[in-house]
Structure formats: structure tokens, C-alpha cells
Amino acid sequence: MLSSRHLLGIQDITVDDIGLIFKTASEFKEVINRPIKKVPSLRDVTVANLFFENSTRTRISFELAQKRLSADTINFSASSSSVKKGETLLDTVNNILAMKVDMIVMRHPNPGACVFLSRHIQARIVNAGDGAHEHPTQALLDCFSLKEKFGTLQGLNVAIIGDILHSRVALSNIYALQKLGAKVRVCGPPTLMPRFIHGLGVEVSHDLADTLSWADAVNMLRIQLERQDVRYFPTLREYTMQYGLTMDRLHAAKKDLVVMHPGPINRGVEISAEVADSSSSIILEQVENGVAVRMAVMYLLAMGN
């Protein structure tokens, strides 16, 4: 059984929880590769997907995972809701729960929105991203993909490269990788480093070439163009020149690097098209594993009734 009633963040769960999620996810991966990809496990569970922030792949991945588990789902997006009319988060959610919903999958622009909700409602909550705080299922699927590739994460050198400051993927990955015994280095321009990054016990580098030769695997973060209201670097071109992953740089690192990306890719910005499509890239495996991992998370949370 998971140690927590909710999945709010990687910070709150244990190594055993992660192990149980991975074990369950690998069985679900076998299920979703069958001719008939559906199991009836959650046929008496209703899940509400509340997306107060835009998302395509995470929402689709969660929805597909719910359908594969035979759960009933309702979808809600902030753009078409009463949030625009001034309703509070708690009122919105309580209205949905009044319709007998068992589980909430929520993405919200404010960090801690899921924690707040967990203090006020009974339903299970899965955090699908809260501001720049955490995105636990992404970190779980990244680590699951690495485990598939390397067998274990113990002692693995993993670099997270790019916009660390705005990235919930980075924070969740740091927690997850460290819990599983990997060494973590973050790399990016000083302006895109959180001020207190050293407190997380990770190495910090501003040198891409050096980081690539150190790492066994790299997670290339997307430059979040929508969050660049302040100028963190002079031009995109300059960013790409310094931190963009190209074939030349990949080859210069000499060893077989595994390249990950949480998507959506800005081809030619943080990663070149050739690298994204190369045999080093496990980007599409990540997407496939995402469904299996999310099935495991929702299945395990729903069991603890």
C-alpha cells in the first residue's frame, strides 16, 4: 500500500512507494501492449481531471490511463468554467465532489494548490503539476524509463539541463532521482537557476560540454517561452548556442548518452531535431511509460479505501 492517500509530490512519498509504483507500472505496461488493452480494475471509480492550466500530453496520458483502467472520467478545463466567473478553487472542487467523484487529477498554476485541496476534501488527489513546484508523475515516468534502460538508478549520473527555475519537472526529478540513489547535476544559465538550488544537494554547472561528458543520461527541459516575460537570456539563438543539445555535442561526450525530454519539444532550441529523432533519445518511450505509470498511481491510490 502507498504510504500516502494522495500523490501530491515526490517529496512526500517513500522509496518503497516508488518501488511499488514501478512494479505495478511494469505489469500495466504489459497490459497496454496487449491486443485488448483494458482492465476492469477501477470500473467503480470516478475520476475528475481538473486542468486549471493548459496541457495536452499530460491530460491525454491521464485520460488514456483512466480509460485503460475502466474508470469513469469527467474533464474540466479552466477556460470553459465558472472559474472565470470568480468561483474559488475549493467551491469548484466541492461542487464536483458533490456529484460523487472519488479521485481528482489536478493541474494548477499555483504551487501548493493540491496540498491545499488535500486538507479540505476526502477524495484522492493526484498532482498533475502545480506551478513551478512539482509534477510527480512526470518524474516517476522519467525514472521508470531510466530504470528500464539501465536496470537501476543507483550511482547513475543524471543531468537536468535548461530552465531549472521555472521547472516543476526539474524539482520532482531531483527528489525522485536522489531517492533512488542517482547523482544529479543541474545545468543551465545562472539566470535560470533557482536561488537556493544548492540546498537540494545537487551539483550545479553552467558548462554543457562538461556536463555531457559527466552524465549517463540527460533530461533536456523545454525553454518555457510562455514564462519568459522577464528576459533571462539575450536571445533564443544565444541560448541554443550555449545550451542546445546537438549531434556534435552528443558525439563529443563520447559515451552512449540517454537523452530524455518531458515534451513538448522546441526543436532547434533546447534540442536539435536530429538528436530528438536519434537512437539516443528515449522520448517516445517516456510517453508510452507515462500511461503505464499513471495507471499504476491511480490504481494504487484507489485501492487504499
Add this chain to the structure above:
Amino acid sequence: MDSPLTQRLDLFLPGQLDVTLLRLCHQLIEHHVDFKSSVMMAIQPRGVYLGRRMHALIQGLIPDLHMPYGELDVTFFRDDVRRHASPLIANATKIDFLVEGKRVILVDDVLYTGRTIRAALDAMLAFGRPASVELLVLVDRKRQRELPVEAMYTGISVDALPDEKVIVRLKEGGGEDSVRIESR
């Protein structure tokens, strides 16, 4: 350690289990003759040691036989999946064939409430529509069936009380073969 209050009752005398397994094999051969469209499927986790043993025994009795063998996990198909106090941990399903039009021999160690078998029938549909399904169990715990499920091939039938446990250990899982009822 076992508590001193635990009582055990062995269901088989030494050597008797081997005879029973061989008898079950011959019953299968009697029904399936050449096993041309038969497949064997053992239920995870505890049916697989019995399944592997039975499959190997039949292959030994009919040298040129190649009967497909698979292992089926039914966890996600159980009707009590969310009613258990402890979590139900899934095991690997290893089936590299389709059951479409096949005569399936389903193997499990103990038949009790029948709910596992119901889940197995459901889980099997993901691999096609079998021509027929037969059930082989080593121990049939009669009396406490909750669903209308019966085994076609039975090693031994017992009347165990609800608070007793029927424990099947086979040497494939480590240790010695033992089939017994434990009560406290």
C-alpha cells in the same frame, strides 16, 4: 517462526503427491489425446509452480509434444480489488500466444471461493476467445464456494474450515513439496 498453537495436517503422504500429479497428467492426456489445439495457462502467483511441473510432466510423457504454456496474472481483473485490507500486488503475465479457438487448461493450486477463476476467465479474454476452458486444481476446498465454479481435474478434495489455510508449496518455489492445512 510458526506459533506453537499452529496445527498442521499434511494432505499427502510422502511420494503420494507425485502419483497424484501423474494421475492428473493422464487424465489430461485422456481428454486431450494429442493436445493439438490445447494450451496450458497457470494462474499467478501460486499456480505457476504447479503449471510448470504439470507442463513438464506432460511433455515428458509425450516426447514430441509442444503445448504452449503461459502464466496469467488476474490481479487487475479481480472483483475484490478495492475491498482488500492489504494491497493486491500484480505479478507478471507471460503469454506469447493467442487462445482464440484453443482448448485452454487453466491451472491453479487451490480452488476456494471461485473468484480467482472468474477473474481468470475475464483476464483470458484479452488473448482471444477460447474454444473451451477446463480447470485443473491440486486442492479443491469444497463447501465455501461463492461462485458456480467447479474443477474438471482435481488432485484432492478437502473440507477445510473458513479460518483454516490450505498451503501448497512446491520445490520449484524453493524448499520441499508440501501440501497441508494449517489452523490456529
